[in-house]
Amino acid sequence: MTFEECKEKALTLPYAPGVYIMRDKSDKVIYVGKAKKLKNRVSQYFQDTASHTPKTRLMVSKIDHFDVIVAASEFEALVLECSLIKRYLPKYNILLKDDKGYPYLRLNMKDAYPRITMVSKLSDDGAGYYGPFGSRRVTQEVLEAIRVTLKLPGCTREFPRDVGKDRPCLNYHMNQCSGWCLTERTQAEYRERIEQARQLLLGNYKAVAEQLRSQMLSAAENLEFELAASLRDRLNAVEALGQKQLVTAAASTDTDVVGYGESETKGCFAVLHFRGGNLMDKDYTVFPIPDDAVEAVSSLVKQFYLSRGIAPGRVLLPFAIEDAPLFAQMMEQQTGRKLKLTVPQRGDNVRLVELANTNAREEAIRLTDKEEKATGALALLGKMLAMEPPERIESYDISNISGTDIVASMVVFQDGKPKKSEYKRFKVEGLSGQDDYASMRQVLTRRFTHYQASDPGFENAPDLLLIDGGVAHANVALEVLNALSLSFPVFGMVKDDRHRTRALVTAAGEEIGIDRNQAVFSLIGNIQEETHRFAITYHRQLRSKRLKYSELDAIPGIGPKRKQLLLKSYKSLSAIGQASLQELGRMLPKDAAAAVYFHFHPNGEGEDA
Numbered sequence: 001m002t003f004e005e006c007k008e009k010a011l012t013l014p015y016a017p018g019v020y021i022m023r024d025k026s027d028k029v030i031y032v033g034k035a036k037k038l039k040n041r042v043s044q045y046f047q048d049t050a051s052h053t054p055k056t057r058l059m060v061s062k063i064d065h066f067d068v069i070v071a072a073s074e075f076e077a078l079v080l081e082c083s084l085i086k087r088y089l090p091k092y093n094i095l096l097k098d099d100k101g102y103p104y105l106r107l108n109m110k111d112a113y114p115r116i117t118m119v120s121k122l123s124d125d126g127a128g129y130y131g132p133f134g135s136r137r138v139t140q141e142v143l144e145a146i147r148v149t150l151k152l153p154g155c156t157r158e159f160p161r162d163v164g165k166d167r168p169c170l171n172y173h174m175n176q177c178s179g180w181c182l183t184e185r186t187q188a189e190y191r192e193r194i195e196q197a198r199q200l201l202l203g204n205y206k207a208v209a210e211q212l213r214s215q216m217l218s219a220a221e222n223l224e225f226e227l228a229a230s231l232r233d234r235l236n237a238v239e240a241l242g243q244k245q246l247v248t249a250a251a252s253t254d255t256d257v258v259g260y261g262e263s264e265t266k267g268c269f270a271v272l273h274f275r276g277g278n279l280m281d282k283d284y285t286v287f288p289i290p291d292d293a294v295e296a297v298s299s300l301v302k303q304f305y306l307s308r309g310i311a312p313g314r315v316l317l318p319f320a321i322e323d324a325p326l327f328a329q330m331m332e333q334q335t336g337r338k339l340k341l342t343v344p345q346r347g348d349n350v351r352l353v354e355l356a357n358t359n360a361r362e363e364a365i366r367l368t369d370k371e372e373k374a375t376g377a378l379a380l381l382g383k384m385l386a387m388e389p390p391e392r393i394e395s396y397d398i399s400n401i402s403g404t405d406i407v408a409s410m411v412v413f414q415d416g417k418p419k420k421s422e423y424k425r426f427k428v429e430g431l432s433g434q435d436d437y438a439s440m441r442q443v444l445t446r447r448f449t450h451y452q453a454s455d456p457g458f459e460n461a462p463d464l465l466l467i468d469g470g471v472a473h474a475n476v477a478l479e480v481l482n483a484l485s486l487s488f489p490v491f492g493m494v495k496d497d498r499h500r501t502r503a504l505v506t507a508a509g510e511e512i513g514i515d516r517n518q519a520v521f522s523l524i525g526n527i528q529e530e531t532h533r534f535a536i537t538y539h540r541q542l543r544s545k546r547l548k549y550s551e552l553d554a555i556p557g558i559g560p561k562r563k564q565l566l567l568k569s570y571k572s573l574s575a576i577g578q579a580s581l582q583e584l585g586r587m588l589p590k591d592a593a594a595a596v597y598f599h600f601h602p603n604g605e606g607e608d609a
Contacts, residue, residue, distance in 0.1 A: 001065040007046035009066075013039040017077045018070040019084060022092075025064040029088040034081040034323075038068050053291035059092040075326045082306050082330075085299075094296045096269075096285050096303045103139045105130045107198055112187065113159035113180075114194050116143055116152070116201075121309075130201040146200050150193050150234065151178040160187065209235060254312040259356025260297050262289055263368040264376025264519045269300045270360035272352070273312075284363050289376075298322045305331060305339075314340045318353050374416025377519040384512055384520065385504070387489055390463035391415055395493075395527045396477075397468040398428075398439045399535040406431060408443040409535035413527055424457070425538045437476050440467065444480040452484065465490045466504070466524070468531060474507040493528050501528045552576075555599045557592040566596070576600070 015037045022031040035041030045060050071077035106119045108127035122129050147154050155169050164183040171177035196208045216231035257272040270284040290296035298321035305311045324341045331339040344350045382389035393413040400406040406428035412419045428439045450458035465488050467473040474492035491504040501524045502515045514520045552563045570576045577600035584593035
């Protein structure tokens with residue numbers, strides 16, 4: 001089916017809710033979407049493609065044909081969309097990388113010797129299920145903490161079958177198990193300990209602690225000091241476990257907090273799980289920066305909870321998601337529990353969302369490598385300057401002190417990184433006094449004249465010119481390019497009071513602020529600092545050389561070799577000036593020695609007799 005045929009088909013669709021399924025030439029599903037009115041939504045894809053984002057344009061270019069399913073209501077369309085995304089995992093839908101459900105802890109008190117085990121899903125088998133506590137790692141930590149605290153078995157032995165059959169395992173000798181395989185241990189003792197474990201799973205730390213404290217005091221009164229000490233240790237462990245809040249009962253205050261953050265190239269969807277007011281765990285998924293963050297988060301929230309089949313009583317969101325009431329209705333039908341979706345506006349809940357956003361942003365940054373950061377910063381810079389991402393950036397700066405030793409630097413950044421092999425430095429000639437504009441005009445004229453002549457080292461064209469300075473400096477650069485019939489984007493670098501580039505400015509005076517975008521701010525700051533460093537280093541070299549050699553240059557008969565000989569012998573101009581005519585005559589010809597001596601002693605004072 002051609003693009004025009006797809007467009008015509010879209011215009012025949014009904015004004016009804018439903019789902020559309022985009023397919024490529026191989027009939028593979030590449031995108032699934034939901035619409036309140038199918039005709040309006042689907043026809044948008046085949047109208048003005050120039051207004052689409054790059055990702056949407058790419059997706060549309062891959063569409064060979066599409067199907068639609070008309071739904072009876074928006075709610076039914078939402079249910080169908082979520083089901084089809086989970087079934088087909090379309091390439092152009094943002095998908096969760098991990099759609100596994102939450103694990104639970106299972107305990108069947110009907111068994112003779114009940115064991116706590118971790119399971120992936122709930123079953124209607126009469127056992128008790130506790131949780132969810134978060135990821136498998138966190139759930140395993142909860143299980144292990146309770147086992148060690150109450151000294152329950154962690155081995156694979158079965159009771160009562162294996163009681164008395166073998167020596168206790170290593171856990172017993174490490175004091176992590178009470179040795180339930182020993183014949184002196186009774187089933188009643190075991191079930192009492194398991195009941196304490198069940199109470200801990202319900203969050204009843206105080207009740208378990210009070211029971212252990214009562215038993216400890218009773219043992220002490222009966223002079224059973226070894227038993228009392230053991231109960232004391234277990235009491236301390238339970239109290240410590242309660243303070244850490246490793247497990248909690250599923251309460252109405254249980255809350256998930258959704259966050260979203262971006263690096264230069266990646267977006268991250270994160271969910272913080274709070275149980276009983278305590279942060280228990282974090283889930284996140286990272287993906288390329290989406291065209292629409294709100295749409296991405298809306299889709300991921302639905303996938304996240306529908307795939308797990310459970311949700312807390314409340315979910316805090318960074319912004320309102322599409323179809324929130326319908327989604328809450330769907331979750332209630334699936335779980336039998338009402339789901340409250342909230343975008344907090346003030347107070348502690350706002351701070352919780354900010355925390356989730358920070359976590360998301362940090363994960364996105366952590367999983368973005370240096371090359372991706374540079375690429376992302378260039379893409380953002382290109383977008384801000386209304387141009388393609390610049391691959392080659394050239395930056396220029398003038399350095400001088402009171403109009404002396406005027407120099408300029410040309411620094412090259414290729415793909416966001418300094419390319420030092422193509423740096424250039426210029427010594428400004430023929431100017432008297434300080435004139436940054438004339439200096440910049442001369443330097444740029446020389447650089448681009450070399451470019452037009454294809455001279456080695458100058459043959460590469462820049463994608464972007466950055467000039468250290470404001471509007472006037474940008475205008476000088478533009479005048480040079482116009483005079484040479486060249487056209488490259490030109491911007492001045494405007495500094496703040498801390499000498500950092502806060503904005504770029506066009507020759508027309510339009511400022512583009514960059515200080516609010518950290519990636520671009522860092523990139524331009526690095527370029528500006530490197531350009532200034534390269535210029536000032538060259539200026540200092542010339543100034544040092546001039547101060548070191550200029551006075552000797554004025555003496556007749558003293559050329560480079562004799563200057564080098566004098567400086568090597570006397571180390572400084574001051575020492576040369578203090579040397580006697582006789583001393584100078586021992587290393588220089590008579591006329592040269594006299595010229596040096598009388599340069600420093602014009603009136604002949606101090607002359608040897």
